[in-house]
Amino acid sequence: MTQERFIELVRGEQESLRRFLLALCEGDSSLADDIAQDALVRAYVASGSFLGLSKFSTWLFRIAYNCYLDHLRKPRFETLPTDAPQMLSVPSADETDARFRYQKLYQALNMLQEKEKAVIVLFYFEDRSIKEIASILQMPSGTVKYHLSTARNHLKSILQ
Amino acid sequence: MKNDNIESFLRNNKPQVEDNPTFLLEVRQKINAVDGIKSEVDRQRRTGRVALVAALVIGLLMGIFAMFIVWLYPVTTPEVGSELISKIQSAIESYKQYLLLPIAGCAIFLGLIFGREERRVF
Numbered sequence: 001m002t003q004e005r006f007i008e009l010v011r012g013e014q015e016s017l018r019r020f021l022l023a024l025c026e027g028d029s030s031l032a033d034d035i036a037q038d039a040l041v042r043a044y045v046a047s048g049s050f051l052g053l054s055k056f057s058t059w060l061f062r063i064a065y066n067c068y069l070d071h072l073r074k075p076r077f078e079t080l081p082t083d084a085p086q087m088l089s090v091p092s093a094d095e096t097d098a099r100f101r102y103q104k105l106y107q108a109l110n111m112l113q114e115k116e117k118a119v120i121v122l123f124y125f126e127d128r129s130i131k132e133i134a135s136i137l138q139m140p141s142g143t144v145k146y147h148l149s150t151a152r153n154h155l156k157s158i159l160q
Numbered sequence: 161m162k163n164d165n166i167e168s169f170l171r172n173n174k175p176q177v178e179d180n181p182t183f184l185l186e187v188r189q190k191i192n193a194v195d196g197i198k199s200e201v202d203r204q205r206r207t208g209r210v211a212l213v214a215a216l217v218i219g220l221l222m223g224i225f226a227m228f229i230v231w232l233y234p235v236t237t238p239e240v241g242s243e244l245i246s247k248i249q250s251a252i253e254s255y256k257q258y259l260l261l262p263i264a265g266c267a268i269f270l271g272l273i274f275g276r277e278e279r280r281v282f
């Protein structure tokens with residue numbers, strides 16, 4: 001796959017991908033964008049192995065979710081570079097507003113298990129089918145339905 | 161809260177992403193860097209293969225040359241330890257079929273190593 005073709009395909013998916021990761025990262029847009037970029041680079045490197053057996057977006061979301069899981073596995077305390085004060089960014093006013101607006105939602109999502117959170121985000125925010133979610137999260141459809149049901153029950157008790 | 165209420169709460173609170181005009185530019189820059197690394201790795205791999213083939217050809221030619229010299233100018237050496245040498249020769253003669261197996265194995269192993277396709281990340 002050429003670079004131009006890849007960028008063209010990504011252009012149509014970037015908003016959806018960034019929203020998926022934004023919800024998983026509890027509203028931290030800079031972290032979500034970093035993971036999204038990491039996922040896109042990985043996808044480009046592996047684009048030769050994309051056989052078209054699933055939709056491009058499903059394949060891309062699967063890589064992005066794996067990148068997100070890799071991020072979770074990383075140790076939390078990393079040494080900051082010496083020029084850290086310059087690199088620390090203050091969230092913009094829009095970002096702060098957005099975080100405040102969705103605070104209740106992110107708090108509720110934060111209390112779910114990772115798989116439940118991913119299932120909820122993909123089903124309700126990205127309007128993905130159970131089959132697509134199963135392909136993205138690499139689990140059987142029945143397990144997706146189970147996680148969806150338990151996630152709804154958990155959210156019900158959290159939001160009461 | 162009922163299931164319907166949760167569903168409507170989730171659907172009504174779909175997070176909106178901020179417009180980030182530099183996002184794709186940054187991705188493109190990173191991809192360009194990856195392309196640079198890939199082309200450098202490919203170049204090094206090609207150079208390695210050419211060096212390997214050159215070494216094989218030079219080795220083969222030198223071997224042929226050496227055999228040619230030996231054939232042209234045979235040297236008679238004093239028979240030192242001829243009994244031991246003849247024993248080794250007869251051992252090789254009787255077990256040559258078993259000696260061929262590891263040699264063939266090595267050849268197949270080397271062929272697989274140098275002939276394999278590049279490893280996929282995904």
